[in-house]
Amino acid sequence: MVTVAPPDTCTYGLRLPHDPRAARVARMTVRAALCGHGMTAILDVVELLTSEMVTNAYRHTKGPASLRLSMLGGGRLRVGVWDSCPHIPAPFDEPPGVRCTPAPASAEGGRGLHIVRQCASAWGGWSLGHDLLGRGAGKLLWFEVSP
Template sequence: MLTVAPPQGWSYALHLPHDPRAPRVARMTLRAALAGHGMSELIDVAELLASEMVTNAYRHTKGPASLRLRSVRAGRLRVGVWDSSPFIPAPFDKPPGVFGAPMPPMDSDGGRGLLLVRECADAWGGWPLGDQLFGSGGKLLWFEVGEGVACGAGVAV
């Protein structure tokens, strides 16, 4: 019997319109992809962090966004969110280990999402993009998570 082994790496790209339902669509897509590739242990943290980044893309830009999921190696996931603004927000504008953004006031409705991404992801980053990529510039924010990720221990959000 001839069998075909699945490829080691995989990736998905989801183009999202500027719509308040975009974070929900991104979460559903991420859940389905990770479950389908046997990475269910990453769903909760990856869903939370991707949702924060897609929500920011919707709230802080007027254009579309894009979600990209990619297996980096066994048990490891990279999530990227592109949007139309070239502005790299704090705390992603600083290298790992350097926190340039203070915590927002406790009664604030926002301002914690990207801090949560930095705190819970194994790696993260952001790049402003030129006009040649995606056709409209903007930026790409990304994070990586892997097996054994434990988000929430000591994180005050």
């Protein structure tokens, strides 16, 4: 009998509507995928960072978002969130190593992407610019977590 080991790398994708429950759906999806692959050591941080990124997409755009989980091997995971706004927000608009000014203590928001930068092994973003009709083609923000 021949046995086949599952691949060390795989990808999951999820389209999210513009809905306040999208972050919860994204967390549930992340939990199911990581538990199914035995990646529970990074589960809590990935759930938190995914929630922050999807919430950011919901709060700052009017359209849908997409979530992509890419298992890169060796326990490394990349999470990408696409949304319809081409603007790369602070602090993702700064290169790694540049100290970003955190939100004031009295601010009601503005901490989510700072948390992602602090907790992720790597992070980044790409503006996809505008389409031929001048509409925003969006951006992709991503982070990686390693065990």
